[in-house]
Amino acid sequence: AQRVTQPEKLLSVFKGAPVELKCNYSYSGSPELFWYVQYSRQRLQLLLRHISRESIKGFTADLNKGETSFHLKKPFAQEEDSAMYYCALSGIGGAQKLVFGQGTRLTINP
């Protein structure tokens, strides 16, 4: 079964502190992993994906196949990072449907 688990519904850290949003998955095969972000009153948008191996807005995420994890990290949180973050997976290739985790609401305190 395809499943994405984000254990933390809420996460609150102080500005300048490191941030880690956890994501674990189960998938029979080789999935593609994503992090999506939804800022207040805005639509869902792609933050990063594991195959591009980029750092976006200071965030990185490494796919750990052994631990079936794709945790999102940022060394120094900024207030503008406050948002809802969703981890998602899909199959590889073509127009594949996304399976979303429950989401983590990140709040950065000044």
Added chain:
Amino acid sequence: GAVVSQHPSWVICKSGTSVKIECRSLDFQATTMFWYRQFPKQSLMLMATSNEGSKATYEQGVEKDKFLINHASLTLSTLTVTSAHPEDSSFYICSAHLVGDYNEQFFGPGTRLTVL
């Protein structure tokens, strides 16, 4: 680029009526679009995959006769909630798949449906 719009952004209707929601890819063609449903403080749940020129593929538990999907052109998919009831009240979000080097979906802003 890669903008997806939804219309209407919100709608209130009486129980028993039907409501149509449009999803448009404004600056690209999308052979595949997806429809999601989001309850308050919950994640997105895929309802169906909409394929241009063919029947939609529904997820388990989603009534295809209740949620009619039409994808008649490469830039438009519609979701019609037939005989709506209060339990159908939700936030409906569409996404459109952009063909390219990467497999990426672009999301619409969502439509808030309230059934009285």
